Amino acid sequence: MSTHSVAANEGKIWDGGNEPFGASYGKLMMWFFLLSDAFTFTALLLGYGALRFSALNWADPDVVFQSAPGIESGAPLVFVGIMTFILIMSSVTMVLAVEAGHRNSKSEVVKWMIWTVIGGAMFLGCQAWEWTHLFSEGASITKNPFAPELVPYIEKFVAQGMSHHEATLKAVNEIPHNYEFTSLFFTITGFHGFHVLSGVVINIIITINAMAGTYQRRGHYEMIEKVGLYWHFVDLVWVFVFTFFYLV
Amino acid sequence: MAGFDTKQIWKVFFILLAITVLEFLIALTPALEGLRTDYKLAVNLTYVVLTLFKAFYIIAYFMHLKFEKINLVYSIALPPxxxxxxxxxxxxxxxxxxxxxxxxxxxxxxxxxxxxxxxxxx
The missing domain is CATH 1.20.5 (Single alpha-helices involved in coiled-coils or other helix-helix interfaces)
Known part of the structure; x- marks a missing residue:
């Protein structure tokens, strides 16, 4: 596959012509970028872990994430399950596009890339719904309606004749409380979502390139492979975010 | 090319799906409620181990690292x-x-x- 640049430089191994890692410059740099990006996410999740370990109480994920479109409550983890499935599925279509690229099959690469773009867009749509729903419940980067210390105030406001929703919004706006949970949730899923968005944009660009025959003329589909590495990494990060925010 | 046939890809997909379903079963099965509260640490460690399995399959097969040269494998896998x-x-x-x-x-x-x-x- 990536032997195209080696042949031209044979016999000049100290002139940067050989590939000691058996991978092209671009692919190698993508790997090292992903390694550094992994450390960025590690830092965010480590901060989350330290704060959560130090907290005296924490929001229960089965309570926070119990809604789906059309289901107001009582469906814990169902919606995030759908999101996880969508992202794994789009990882599969991406690797199928890479596989088709190795066979130089332009039509199949384009087909699987379009599915990958659709999967990424669906995931972003799901995340937009999830965030909007949490905002409507009064959550934001500095407000945590799931904080246990707000419960007595919410009950007090409900006793004064407010609906549970109004009471929660009033409590979350007026009573000082610990908002580490929502702050970390929106920061980390937001940072991941931004990676998905970038991935979808890059996927669209290479899909258009593949359609235009750019890689066919180049003689290889290595670009699909490099972008594929990034896309799988986004899936990989989600696997960890899913475990530490929704399960643990 | 090694590790890049359609059968293998779908096999890895079903492994990932099975692990995720298992995680959901542990998290949601009502019969396991006592287990989840009494052995919280053990249950959480199970989630982490299952997550690491998923991470392995994504990196090794989807990202193809298992089939790269050994020095590339070590330079990516050792730092973490x-x-x-x-x-x-x-x-x-x-x-x-x-x-x-x-x-x-x-x-x-x-x-x-x-x-x-x-x-x-x-």
Whole structure:
């Protein structure tokens, strides 16, 4: 596959012509970028872990994430399950596009890339719904309606004749409380979502390139492979975010 | 090319799906409610191990790292190993803060009790 640049430089191994890692410059740099990006996410999740370990109480994920479109409550983890499935599925279509690229099959690469773009867009749509729903419940980067210390105030406001929703919004706006949970949730899923968005944009660009025959003329589909590495990494990060925010 | 046939890809997909379904079963099966509250640490460690399995399959097969040259495999796979040490340090520190906060809560309660009862003793 990536032997195209080696042949031209044979016999000049100290002139940067050989590939000691058996991978092209671009692919190698993508790997090292992903390694550094992994450390960025590690830092965010480590901060989350330290704060959560130090907290005296924490929001229960089965309570926070119990809604789906059309289901107001009582469906814990169902919606995030759908999101996880969508992202794994789009990882599969991406690797199928890479596989088709190795066979130089332009039509199949384009087909699987379009599915990958659709999967990424669906995931972003799901995340937009999830965030909007949490905002409507009064959550934001500095407000945590799931904080246990707000419960007595919410009950007090409900006793004064407010609906549970109004009471929660009033409590979350007026009573000082610990908002580490929502702050970390929106920061980390937001940072991941931004990676998905970038991935979808890059996927669209290479899909258009593949359609235009750019890689066919180049003689290889290595670009699909490099972008594929990034896309799988986004899936990989989600696997960890899913475990530490929704399960643990 | 090694590791890149359609059968293998779908096999890995079903492994990932099965692990995810298993995680959901552990998290949601009502019969396991007692297990989840009594053995919280063990259940959480199970989630982490299952997550690491998923991470392995994504990196090894989807990202194809298993089939790269061994020096590329080591330069990517070894640095994150040192993260484990960092995780242990940071979580241990978090636990220490937790202890301080608990102490603060109890000592504040004691102060309140003393203040509430003080006039009676005079």
């Amino acid at each position: 190993v040192f993260v484990i040490y960092c995780i242990v340090l940071v979580l241990y520190e978090g636990g220490y803060w937790n202890g301080i906060r608990k102490e603060n809560v109890t000592s504040n309660q004691k102060i309140e009790q003393v203040e509430n009862h003080a006039p009676e003793h005079h």
